[in-house]
Amino acid sequence: MRQAGAYSGILCGGISGRTGPHSLPLARIKKIMKKSGEDVKMISGEAPIVFSKACELFIEELTRRSWIIAIHGKRRTLHKDDVASAVVATDIFDFLVTLVSHNHGSALNNANNDGAVMEIQTLEYS
Numbered sequence: 001m002r003q004a005g006a007y008s009g010i011l012c013g014g015i016s017g018r019t020g021p022h023s024l025p026l027a028r029i030k031k032i033m034k035k036s037g038e039d040v041k042m043i044s045g046e047a048p049i050v051f052s053k054a055c056e057l058f059i060e061e062l063t064r065r066s067w068i069i070a071i072h073g074k075r076r077t078l079h080k081d082d083v084a085s086a087v088v089a090t091d092i093f094d095f096l097v098t099l100v101s102h103n104h105g106s107a108l109n110n111a112n113n114d115g116a117v118m119e120i121q122t123l124e125y126s
Contacts, residue, residue, distance in 0.1 A: 024052045065090055 029048040034040055065086035070078050084100040087093040
């Protein structure tokens, strides 16, 4: 007989008893998914949960890389320029470069000359 998986509690109420261990609102994720295209009409109950977890992991990774930039700048507060520098310095975030390049031109220049860029790139290979 199959045992319950790691995510089985999420669908049954999870930790909080209502929405599971998510910090992102599932209703909002579902609304964004429906707006993504005219062909998207029906969305299963599990799909927003998977997207929620993916968003959490994305935010976690971008924050981790931005934190390296902040620490390298001898700061313990994360600034928007740190996030922009992390986006520019990391190949997997190339899809965000145009977003940060319009608003953060200085971050683009700093990222190319910053020693933290090399430190971030080494994270990808470890």
